[in-house]
Amino acid sequence: MTIAAKRGYAPEIIVAGGCLIALITFGPRASAGLFQIPMTLEFGWGRDTFSLAIAIQNLLWGLGAPFAGAVADRFGTIRVLCFGAVLYALGLVTMGVATTPLAMHMGAGVLIGFGLSACSFNLVLAAFGKLLPESWRPMAFGAGTAAGSFGQFLFPPIGNILIEQIGWHQALYVFALSVLLVMPLTVVLGTRKGQAQPVSAANLPNQSVAQALSEAFKHRSYVLLVLGFFTCGFQLAFITAHMPAYLKDVGMPAWVGGWTLAVIGLSNAVGSLSSGWLSSRMPKRHLLAWIYFGRSVAILAFIMLPPSPATAMLFGVVIGLFWLSTVPPTSSLVMLMFGTKYMAMLYGFAFFSHQVGGFLGVLLGGVLYEAFGSYTIVWWLSIGLGILSALINLPIVERPVDRPLPAPQPA
Numbered sequence: 001m002t003i004a005a006k007r008g009y010a011p012e013i014i015v016a017g018g019c020l021i022a023l024i025t026f027g028p029r030a031s032a033g034l035f036q037i038p039m040t041l042e043f044g045w046g047r048d049t050f051s052l053a054i055a056i057q058n059l060l061w062g063l064g065a066p067f068a069g070a071v072a073d074r075f076g077t078i079r080v081l082c083f084g085a086v087l088y089a090l091g092l093v094t095m096g097v098a099t100t101p102l103a104m105h106m107g108a109g110v111l112i113g114f115g116l117s118a119c120s121f122n123l124v125l126a127a128f129g130k131l132l133p134e135s136w137r138p139m140a141f142g143a144g145t146a147a148g149s150f151g152q153f154l155f156p157p158i159g160n161i162l163i164e165q166i167g168w169h170q171a172l173y174v175f176a177l178s179v180l181l182v183m184p185l186t187v188v189l190g191t192r193k194g195q196a197q198p199v200s201a202a203n204l205p206n207q208s209v210a211q212a213l214s215e216a217f218k219h220r221s222y223v224l225l226v227l228g229f230f231t232c233g234f235q236l237a238f239i240t241a242h243m244p245a246y247l248k249d250v251g252m253p254a255w256v257g258g259w260t261l262a263v264i265g266l267s268n269a270v271g272s273l274s275s276g277w278l279s280s281r282m283p284k285r286h287l288l289a290w291i292y293f294g295r296s297v298a299i300l301a302f303i304m305l306p307p308s309p310a311t312a313m314l315f316g317v318v319i320g321l322f323w324l325s326t327v328p329p330t331s332s333l334v335m336l337m338f339g340t341k342y343m344a345m346l347y348g349f350a351f352f353s354h355q356v357g358g359f360l361g362v363l364l365g366g367v368l369y370e371a372f373g374s375y376t377i378v379w380w381l382s383i384g385l386g387i388l389s390a391l392i393n394l395p396i397v398e399r400p401v402d403r404p405l406p407a408p409q410p411a
Contacts, residue, residue, distance in 0.1 A: 009188050011136050017188035018128055018140075019147035021081065022121040024182050026148035027155030028092060028175040029057075029116060030265060032108070033244040034159045034258055035095075038168045039104070047245065049101045051366025054241045055359045056109030057116070058233065062355020064117025069126060069344030070209060077127050078186045084118025085182040087111050092179065096172035119182055121148045122351050125331050126344030127189040137335070141328040142276015149272055149324055152265025160258040212342040216349070221396040225333055226350045228288065230357035231389035232326045235295060235382045237358030239264075239319070242365040246375050250307040260316040267320025275325035284329035284336075285396040292393070295322045296386030303379045337401050357385075 036050045072080045094107025121144055128140045155175070162171035207215075216222050244257025278287055302315040334347045365378050 011132050014131050014188050015140050015143055017185050018124040018144050021182050021185050022124050022144050022148040023151035024178060025120045027151030028179060030152035030240055030261060031156045031159040033241045034156060034163060035168055036245050038163060046370050048366040048370045051362050053105045053108040055363035056105055057113040058237050058355045058358030058362055060110060060113030061116040062352035064114045065122050065351045066345050066348035068118040069348035072123055073342055073344045076190060077123060078190045081119045081123060081186040082183050084115045085179055088115030088119060089176040089179045091115055092172045092176035096169045121145060122347055123344060126347060129335050129340045129343045138280040138332060139276045141331050142273045145272035145324045145327040146269040149265045149268030153262045156258045156261040160255060215401060216338060216346050219401055222337055224392050224396050225330060226353045228389040228392040229330060229350050229354045231292060231385040233354035233357030234361035234385055238361035238365045238378055238382060241362045242375060247312055252309060256309050256312050260312045263313055263316030264320040264323055267317045268323035271321035271323060271325040276328040279329045279332045284333050284398055285393045287329050288326060288393040289390040291322045291325050292386045292390040295319060296383045299379060299383050336398060
């Protein structure tokens with residue numbers, strides 16, 4: 001009997017509920033760039049002020065993820081997800097009422113950052129790993145990631161319409177209400193304290209948190225995976241936060257930025273599902289290398305071509321295919337190496353690396369723009385980091401960590 005069956009939820013229900021949570025939580029965060037210009041114009045801030053808030057958000061999202069994962073691994077998922085949704089909604093409201101950089105950094109940075117760490121797709125994927133049969137997991141990881149991508153497709157155009165019709169303050173309040181819809185959905189992802197896992201070399205029943213962390217950070221392939229994930233965060237956070245402003249700088253109307261983010265999200269749904277499917281059919285390290293290299297090629301072509309709505313949309317389609325397609329093979333590798341017992345925590349540390357990259361991508365975008373009047377340096381950094389991560393992932397060994405099986409208990 002599967003764990004899902006014991007809890008009374010079919011795998012289809014678990015996947016559907018998790019996907020809705022990923023969609024709802026990813027949407028407002030993916031729309032952050034839409035608020036940069038109206039906020040900076042209203043309050044006279046530089047783009048570095050807005051960038052610092054989103055950079056803090058990315059850093060604290062990553063910093064909180066391992067701790068939220070450890071709590072969920074030990075005590076169950078529902079309370080963590082609900083607590084995160086409340087923090088996230090409070091952050092959006094605080095962002096809407098902020099009139100000083102400090103309040104902006106507290107709302108968009110601290111509250112939303114920690115909120116995301118406790119209710120976004122990192123916990124959804126970990127719950128999938130614990131609750132779903134093994135045959136469901138690769139495609140479920142892709143589906144959960146794709147659902148987040150669909151949130152990126154759905155929310156930016158809605159955000160644009162809300163900003164134009166009712167103002168950016170009110171748009172943030174509407175987003176806050178939408179995030180609270182996560183709370184009733186969490187019941188299908190309920191994992192229990194001490195939930196039984198299959199006993200294997202990759203699932204030691206008596207392993208402590210400290211032992212799991214020590215083992216992981218002495219494992220060369222895990223360290224390489226974590227380092228490579230840094231680039232994913234750098235590229236994604238920079239583009240999400242600064243693409244609308246970049247397109248406006250080169251003469252594009254505001255709708256192009258919103259729809260470019262939306263196209264990225266829609267294309268990413270295809271890319272994430274494809275990545276989930278490919279993760280069970282080819283070496284995951286090769287898939288990751290091709291994804292990072294493909295991003296670098298796409299960014300290079302985008303900045304070299306003459307700017308136009310057509311090139312922006314085409315870039316959205318191509319970069320979207322590679323956008324979060326790193327997540328299914330990365331999460332699958334963590335589970336393959338170490339099993340499901342501490343998956344939320346160990347994937348959380350990989351995600352922390354991702355978010356450190358996001359912190360620097362957003363922050364450097366704002367700081368270097370204010371210093372040089374353009375985003376050119378950060379675009380080239382994104383290209384170089386993509387090539388480096390492609391190389392970093394190639395030596396990863398795809399097998400469970402070497403452990404002796406626990407001795408069988410006497411009857």
